[in-house]
Amino acid sequence: MASRWKILPRIVAQSGPKHSASVIWLHGSGDTGPGVLEWINMVWKEEFQFPHIKLIYPTADLIPYTPNACQPSTVWFDRQQISPMVPEILSSVDASAAKLNDLVQNEVDSGIPLSRIIIGGFSMGGGMAFHMAYRYQREVAGCFALSSFLNNESVVYKKLRNVEDRSALPPLLQCHGTRDELVLFDWGKTTFKTLTDLGDTGLGVLEWIKMVWKEEFQFQHITLIFPTADPIPYTPNARQLTTVWYDRQQISPMIPEILSSVDASAAKLNDLVQNEVDSGIPLSRIIIGGYSMGGGMAFHMAYRYRREVAGCFALSSFLNNDSVVYKELEKLEDRTALPSLLQCHGTRDELVLFDWGKTTFKTLTELGVCGEFHEFNIFHEFNKKELQILQRWILDKLPPD
Incomplete structure (x- = not known):
C-alpha cells in the first residue's frame, strides 16, 4: 500500500549485512534522529549497535509547539504544557502516529515481522512510543520509555481498558531518574503503575522477573x-x-x-x-x-x-x-x-x-x-x-x- 506521506526523515544504524529485527528509537522534544544517535554514542563511548538489528532514528516534523511559544519545533505532538495534569492534544498525537505507522509498515514490507520490532524513545519520544505500542501496534515485541510519562487521563489507558485479552500486550521497559526536574520521577512512576495496574498477566510477571533477575x-x-x-x-x-x-x-x-x-x-x-x-x-x-x-x-x-x-x-x-x-x-x-x-x-x-x-x-x-x-x-x-x-x-x- 502506498504511503499517504513521505516516510519520516531518519538515520539508520546497522552493523550486519542483513538485519532480522528492528528498533525504532524516538527522540525527545526539539531533538532529531541524528541528535539522539550522537548522544547515545557519546554516553556509550562507542557505536551502540547489534549485528542482527537495524536501529532506526526518525526525526519528527516541525510543528508549532505551545511550550516553546508556539515556535516550530521537532516534536511528536503538541501539548499545552509539560504536565500529566493537562489533556492530550490527540489530533497532534495521531498525526505523528500515522507517519510512524508508515515507518513500521515499511519495515514489515521489507520482511521484518511486527514480533521482531521494538518501539521506544526518550522523554517525549517515550510518550509517543506508549501510544504506538499500546494503541496502534500492539503486536510489536516490546516498548521502552526513558524519562517519559503519559497524561493522567491518557487515551492509552482508556483504550487498554477496553481490551478484553491483555495477555499479549508488548512488554514494557521503563527507566527514570529520581532527580529529573523536567519530567518528574513521580510522573513516570505513576505511568508505569497505571499501565501495570490495568491488569498484569502470567507472561507479564515472568518478563518483570527476568528484567529484575537479569537472567532466567x-x-x-x-x-x-x-x-x-x-x-x-x-x-x-x-x-x-x-x-x-x-x-x-x-x-x-x-x-x-x-x-x-x-x-x-x-x-x-x-x-x-x-x-x-x-x-x-x-x-x-x-x-x-x-x-x-x-x-x-x-x-x-x-x-x-x-x-x-x-x-x-x-x-x-x-x-x-x-x-x-x-x-x-x-x-x-x-x-x-x-x-x-x-x-x-x-x-x-x-x-x-x-x-x-x-x-x-x-x-x-x-x-x-x-x-x-x-x-x-x-x-x-x-x-x-x-x-x-x-x-x-x-x-x-x-x-x-
Missing part, C-alpha cells in the same frame, strides 16, 4: 507456572474488564472481601493444582504464591483450600482485616501443619501500604502460621535481593529429590 529465574527440578487471571469487571478500575484474581470495592484492608469473586478464581486455581497432582506432583511438593493481588489470592489458596501445600509466598500483598482466611483458620483445632509463609514488602509502598502487609503477617502468625517477613526500602515493586530470598526459600521448601 529457574530451577532444574521445579516447574514454574505463571497463570493469567480471567478479565472481569474490576471496581477500582471503573468496572472495566481487567485481569484480576477478584473484584473489590477499593484497595484497602478496611472493606469486606467480595468472597464470591475470590472463590470463582479459587475454583480455577484448584483445577490447576489438581492438574499438577494428577501429573504426579504431590501437594507437599507444590508452593503457591504471588505478587500484590496475586499474593492475596495465594493466602486464600494456601490457608483455605490447599493447606497441604509446601508453602505460600506473598510479595507486597495483604488480607482484609476481617478476611475469611482468618476466620477459617480460627476454626482449626490443629494448626501445626499449616504451610510455611514467606512475606516481603516495601516500606515505601504507596499502593499496598507496608503496615497492611505487616498486619497480615502478624495476624497469620498469631493464628499458627510459621513464617518469615522481610522488608525493603522500595515502592510497590520487587528487587533482586527479594528474589534471592525467594529463591533460597523455595529451594529450602522444595529441595531436589
Whole structure:
C-alpha cells in the first residue's frame, strides 16, 4: 500500500549485512534522529549497535509547539504544557502516529515481522512510543520509555481498558531518574503503575522477573507456572474488564472481601493444582504464591483450600482485616501443619501500604502460621535481593529429590 506521506526523515544504524529485527528509537522534544544517535554514542563511548538489528532514528516534523511559544519545533505532538495534569492534544498525537505507522509498515514490507520490532524513545519520544505500542501496534515485541510519562487521563489507558485479552500486550521497559526536574520521577512512576495496574498477566510477571533477575529465574527440578487471571469487571478500575484474581470495592484492608469473586478464581486455581497432582506432583511438593493481588489470592489458596501445600509466598500483598482466611483458620483445632509463609514488602509502598502487609503477617502468625517477613526500602515493586530470598526459600521448601 502506498504511503499517504513521505516516510519520516531518519538515520539508520546497522552493523550486519542483513538485519532480522528492528528498533525504532524516538527522540525527545526539539531533538532529531541524528541528535539522539550522537548522544547515545557519546554516553556509550562507542557505536551502540547489534549485528542482527537495524536501529532506526526518525526525526519528527516541525510543528508549532505551545511550550516553546508556539515556535516550530521537532516534536511528536503538541501539548499545552509539560504536565500529566493537562489533556492530550490527540489530533497532534495521531498525526505523528500515522507517519510512524508508515515507518513500521515499511519495515514489515521489507520482511521484518511486527514480533521482531521494538518501539521506544526518550522523554517525549517515550510518550509517543506508549501510544504506538499500546494503541496502534500492539503486536510489536516490546516498548521502552526513558524519562517519559503519559497524561493522567491518557487515551492509552482508556483504550487498554477496553481490551478484553491483555495477555499479549508488548512488554514494557521503563527507566527514570529520581532527580529529573523536567519530567518528574513521580510522573513516570505513576505511568508505569497505571499501565501495570490495568491488569498484569502470567507472561507479564515472568518478563518483570527476568528484567529484575537479569537472567532466567529457574530451577532444574521445579516447574514454574505463571497463570493469567480471567478479565472481569474490576471496581477500582471503573468496572472495566481487567485481569484480576477478584473484584473489590477499593484497595484497602478496611472493606469486606467480595468472597464470591475470590472463590470463582479459587475454583480455577484448584483445577490447576489438581492438574499438577494428577501429573504426579504431590501437594507437599507444590508452593503457591504471588505478587500484590496475586499474593492475596495465594493466602486464600494456601490457608483455605490447599493447606497441604509446601508453602505460600506473598510479595507486597495483604488480607482484609476481617478476611475469611482468618476466620477459617480460627476454626482449626490443629494448626501445626499449616504451610510455611514467606512475606516481603516495601516500606515505601504507596499502593499496598507496608503496615497492611505487616498486619497480615502478624495476624497469620498469631493464628499458627510459621513464617518469615522481610522488608525493603522500595515502592510497590520487587528487587533482586527479594528474589534471592525467594529463591533460597523455595529451594529450602522444595529441595531436589
